[in-house]
Amino acid sequence: MSLVVIVLVTFGVMAILQGISLFLVNPIFGIPMDELIAILSGSSTNPNARIAILFVQGIGAGLSFFIAALLVAKLIDKADLGWKQQLAKFKFNGFLLMIILLAGGMMFNALLIDWNSNIVLPEFLSSFENWAKEKEDQAMAITKYITDFDNHSQFLVGILVVGVLAGLGEEFLFRGVLQPKFQQYTGNAHVGIWLAAFVFSAIHFQFYGFFPRMLLGAIFGYLYLYSGSLIYPILAHILNNTTTLVLVYMGKLGKLDFDIEETDSVSIPIAIVGLLILLIGLNVFKEMNKPKMIDGKLD
Structure with missing residues (x-):
């Protein structure tokens, strides 16, 4: 029942905030309401369309997840996430290690992205495969449109x-x-991590990016489990997404040779090295964050 409530609250908040953000597109950006479909599909030629769709996504997705989680935690679970304690558990050396293991995860994930994007399903799943590929093409078109930045702003x-x-x-x-x-x-921390990562990936409705996104979710989950601080997965998630945006923008400016649609950019040996960096890094991160006895008390 608790999970049902979380789903209802999350989708309810998303529907409300997306509705509000769409309503505000016209007064804020001067875009007629009849152009909304073209904006959301990434086919609008309006000069303000890219900023408008970023506005809708920011309010209707990122902010809505935050508000939904806050409502569940405060009003339903009557829980306190203890931000003061979580901030106290965040350490700079842990942050540096997080960057290293996240880089390893990205290296291995590149191989997983290539494998996932080229999966061929059995004939009896052809209808699902066609639907999934169509959704993937739509998502890629919108992603390319959103990230085709015209300027630094x-x-x-x-x-x-x-x-x-x-x-x-x-x-x-x-x-x-x-x-x-x-x-x-479930009574099992590892099962909890992978179930949350599964839902995290599934809610994006992109089968051909499902497994690499689930791995990222699991990495974020282990950072939270081993440290007890939500600051680490938040920063790791921001760093992962921002790195992709930087690569795309540098590619457009001609500073780097990067194409967001390419999936075979990492060799198997490099991917294996990345996996080792990830696994060793997570183990060191776990040991680094173990409670220590100081003067007979746990620190």
Whole structure:
């Protein structure tokens, strides 16, 4: 029942905030209401369309996840996430290690992205495969449109929406609220992490990016489990999304050779090295954050 309530609250908040954000598109950006479909599909030629769709995504996705999680935590669970304690558990050396292991995860995930994007399903699943590929093409078209920044200002807005708001909202909901509940229901922290990562990936409705996104969710989950601080997965999520945006923008400016549609950019040996960095890094991160006895008391 608790999970049903979380789903209802989350989708309810998303529907309300997306409705409000769409209503505000016309008075804020001067875009007629009859152009909304073209904006949301990434086919509008209006000069304000990119900022408008970023505004809708920021309010209707990132911010809505944060508010939904806050409502569940405060009004339903009557819980306190203890931000003061979580901030106290955040350490700079842990942050540096997080960057290293996240880089390893990205290296391995590149191989997983290539494998997932080329999955061929059995014939009896052909209808689902066609639907999934169509959804993937639509998502890629919108992603390319959103990230095709015309100037530095649009790039910074993209980082705010895709990096900061998405990282904050999704981690608050999936790691801060869902993961502990799954752990409580199953009695197993690892099962809780992977179930939350599964839901995190599934809610994006992109089968051909499902497994690499689930791995990222699991990495964020282990950062939270081993540290007890939601600050680490929030920063890791923001860093992951922002890195992609930077690569895309540098590619457009001609500073880097980067294409967001390419999936075979990492060799198997490099991917294996990345996996080792990730696994060793997580183990060191776990040991680093173990409670220590100081003067007979746990620190």
